[in-house]
Amino acid sequence: MLKLTKRTEYGLIALTHLAQRQGEVVPAREIGDRYPIPRRLLAEVLKDLCNADLVASTRGAHGGYALVRPAQELSLGEIVSALEGAPTVSSCGDGDLLHGEHSCDVQSICPIRSPLVEIKDKIWQMMLTTSLASLAQPHKPYRPLASQTQVNGSVKSSIESP
Amino acid sequence: MLKLTKRTEYGLIALTHLAQRQGEVVPAREIGDRYPIPRRLLAEVLKDLCNADLVASTRGAHGGYALVRPAQELSLGEIVSALEGAPTVSSCGDGDLLHGEHSCDVQSICPIRSPLVEIKDKIWQMMLTTSLASLAQPHKPYRPLASQTQVNGSVKSSIESP
DNA sequence: ATTATCGGCACTACTTGAGTGCGGATTGAT
DNA sequence: ATCAATCCGCACTCAAGTAGTGCCGATAAT
Numbered sequence A, B: 001m002l003k004l005t006k007r008t009e010y011g012l013i014a015l016t017h018l019a020q021r022q023g024e025v026v027p028a029r030e031i032g033d034r035y036p037i038p039r040r041l042l043a044e045v046l047k048d049l050c051n052a053d054l055v056a057s058t059r060g061a062h063g064g065y066a067l068v069r070p071a072q073e074l075s076l077g078e079i080v081s082a083l084e085g086a087p088t089v090s091s092c093g094d095g096d097l098l099h100g101e102h103s104c105d106v107q108s109i110c111p112i113r114s115p116l117v118e119i120k121d122k123i124w125q126m127m128l129t130t131s132l133a134s135l136a137q138p139h140k141p142y143r144p145l146a147s148q149t150q151v152n153g154s155v156k157s158s159i160e161s162p
Numbered sequence C: 001a002t003t004a005t006c007g008g009c010a011c012t013a014c015t016t017g018a019g020t021g022c023g024g025a026t027t028g029a030t
Numbered sequence D: 001a002t003c004a005a006t007c008c009g010c011a012c013t014c015a016a017g018t019a020g021t022g023c024c025g026a027t028a029a030t
Helices: A006-020 A028-034 A039-051 A076-084 A113-128 A132-136 B006-020 B028-034 B039-051 B076-084 B113-128 B132-136
Strands: A055-058 A064-067 B055-058 B064-067
Touching (some): A006 A028, A006 A064, A006 A076, A006 A132, A028 A039, A028 A064, A039 A055, A039 A064, A039 A076, A076 A113, A076 A132, A113 B113, B006 B028, B006 B064, B006 B132, B028 B064, B039 B055, B076 B113, B076 B132
Antiparallel strands (some): B055 B064
């Protein structure tokens, strides 16, 4: 439904926390204590981040995790990709990203294939160009984009559903 | 997992088809015949689009569906919103959008709440500013946004309309 | 040794997505 | 009036993905 998973959410929280202690080795317990995240799940998430080489783990007592790169050099895209795979947006034409399959049966005649791929790429691009650091810091007042319009200015109030 | 559903995919195909016959009333069967989309599901999708006032239905023999507005004035955002609800991206801070709930237990201390909302809004904005018409036509080579920015700058950019 | 920590396997429960069936209501053609 | 094509609405199954948990072994500092 076009949303990120809890795993990603937890991962971002954890990474943000690690970013604040850059250079230090932080145990998962510390993070679990600070935020209402199930310990066990947090461990799963950190494991995935570790396998993706976004964080490094140290075992044993006084062990824990640490960012392998500074937060400015960690993109949201890498994080999301590590925790839930690269976004697909559509089941069409994503063969090259993950499983190398081109099995979309609609593909050959699908009139929206490439545009959908384009949308996916736009979202993906945005994620690749957004750093963890920019997420971690308190940021500028949000400028709602909605007001500026588009297409034809309609946009109605859309956004609400029954 | 950050992807659009089949419903949306089918909806886009159907709408694209309707766009090609603007002004005419097209029965669902015709669309079902042309693309490998389960009839029954297609009907569901068209019903939703109808309830969202994106298409108008005509009942009885020779009945069918037609776009309510020209494709240039139909945004991808409206379509997605009609078929799967507005994108949330995160379970945090979306209270005002769908169920009016602010139940995210991480919310109060969550260090990434507002950035995640911002990401959601960026994606949403892109969808609101992308018209059905631009999806329907074979389109221009993709110009990545990457180059221009990032991290916490505003990336506004792109978002092209037809 | 003891203790704190990560690592891996496997499992349950819940939610969502895809797809289907059936009968009813509406409307045009015969 | 009848028939056929079409939309309408409810409710249901089946599969897949998400959230979360349990257990125990491996490491390493004390």
